Amino acid sequence: MVITRRGLLAGALLSSASLALGACGGGDDSGGDDGADAKTLTLWHYEGATSAMGVAWAKAIELFKAKHPGVEVKFEEKSFEQIQQNAQMILNSDSAPDILEYNKGNATAGLLSKQGLLADLSDQVTEYGWDKKLSASLQTTAKYDEDGIMGSGNYYGVPNYGEYVMVYYNKDAFAKYNLAVPTTFDEFVTALDTFVQNKVTPLAVGGAEYPAQQIFYELALSKADRAWVDDYQLYKNKIDFKGTPFTYGAQTFADWVSKGYIGKDSAGIKAEDMGVSWEQGKYPILISGSWWYGRFASEVKKFEWGSFLFPGNTLHPGSSGNLWVVPEKSKAKALAYDFIDITMSAEVQNLLGNSGGVPVAADASAITDAKNKELIENFNKLVTGDGLAFYPDWPAPGYYDTLVAGVQGLINGSKTPTGFLDEIAKPYDENLADLGK
CATH class of the missing domain: 3.40.190.10 (Periplasmic binding protein-like II)
Known part of the structure; x- marks a missing residue:
């Protein structure tokens, strides 16, 4: 991010x-x-x-x-x-x-x-x-x-x-459809399907700003390892944008739109409006960062909620x-x-x-709230397990806007996954050339 x-x-x-x-x-x-x-x-x-x-x-x-x-x-x-x-x-x-x-x-x-x-x-x-x-x-x-x-x-x-991206979920909505907290990617997809089958768009998404690109990156990271992250973020080796991680991320993101997991109107939604819509119970799931946690704790009154790490991933968007x-x-x-x-x-x-x-x-002993302890413990797990993969827009100047426009194209259907990958590869490669890499 x-x-x-x-x-x-x-x-x-x-x-x-x-x-x-x-x-x-x-x-x-x-x-x-x-x-x-x-x-x-x-x-x-x-x-x-x-x-x-x-x-x-x-x-x-x-x-x-x-x-x-x-x-x-x-x-x-x-x-x-x-x-x-x-x-x-x-x-x-x-x-x-x-x-x-x-x-x-x-x-x-x-x-x-x-x-x-x-x-x-x-x-x-x-x-x-x-x-x-x-x-x-x-x-x-x-x-x-x-x-x-x-x-x-x-x-x-x-x-x-510190900060990291996680999955926030509406416990009441999950209970309504007898859904347990997913521990694998397949179980997560099953939960998304269940909501769609009941005419509920499962994911609150802000396509006009950072949140949507972080979902794309989370999906790419499900097929990546630390070496890939170092190549992408630290320029250790050349990145193939048509390789497995980014291809899977782009294609799966587009599939999630076509399956109704992500609303096609979310291309124009800003992060603030995304967060408020989730707080109001309009969507059962929100994939975003720990920076929302304190606000949700003080503002969500209509339902019980919780969080979990994106199922199946060992790498997650996050950093200091x-x-x-x-x-x-x-x-x-x-x-x-x-x-x-x-x-x-x-x-x-x-x-x-x-x-x-x-x-x-x-001081860990000074943290008194059970939810806050869980939040910090999950972050410490990511730090000790080398699971922080930074954010997708970091590698090149102006890349944030490139990714925003790219995922908006995937949401509204104006770009194919291949076209999206070509679009985000260009400024990345140009930046490497400027650095003499």
Whole structure:
């Protein structure tokens, strides 16, 4: 998420011009090269106020203000799309914030690091001990080499939560049709068939944004292994887009549309509307990320619900969470580093876990809710089992939009699976050529 990306929950898209005008950096009140004496910290993130991350970051702001009583925190809530589409322009201007949440991966944080727009945080990672709190797999998305490829090089961001794609299900709807939680892919398909036979479209899908492409990727991963993921995401070897994983993913996704598992009207549905429709009980199943978990826990009142990992897969879309990054043009770098450290503290990490998030440095005994424990335990299983496969849109700049348009074509029937694969192969291969791969 691929991207997920998940800040689409946060607000409407603004134009590039209004985003630039609405932003304000640390201003002229900064002091020193690192802004240690700055009196303003401008912070952007795109987590909804009721989400686990939104709750945790609000607490972090509260703690930061208590530690720095003379500093004003200018928090600006953006949507994922705002930052995704305008980051290069904003971070290359004097309107850059001092710290922001940004999408991880080669096409996003990697690209900005390559362009010199992000501060190198390697010294701070060691100084604050953040590397001791992050497992090796979670550090993958924090480090980028000189070509902007993740996994090695310097630290250009700090993740402080984890995320992964799972299956959310309406327990009442499953019980109505005597369906057990599927443990195999075939059992999952049987459940989807049962709903269709009873004139119920089983899957809530957002084709206009990230969710649909993550379903396609989940299907491709059912036929993939770690070597394939490394080839696709880290450019270890050439990827064959007509090979088994992507061919199976594209064809099966198209089949799911034709069988009625995915509604043909979902091509125009955004992630927010997808989530709300599931909360309202209009669809029994939603395949999306852990970033929804805290929100569902607080907002779903009409039915009992649960979650499970996509049946049969050992690999799943997921990674560390989005990154805290510090723009090179930040006027309050020292304050930004201190804010990151607060978000990594036990108090904030434990709150994140108890609010339905996936912390990276929480005290397991401090997580009290049984559902939240299950969420975190499943993530830990993926981390220890090397099961995080990142997101499909990461490998190339602009790839997110390519995949959105591609899966929309599969949903509305304007593209064949072969045509879809040709379409997504082109920018990927062009990016490799640009990198000299």
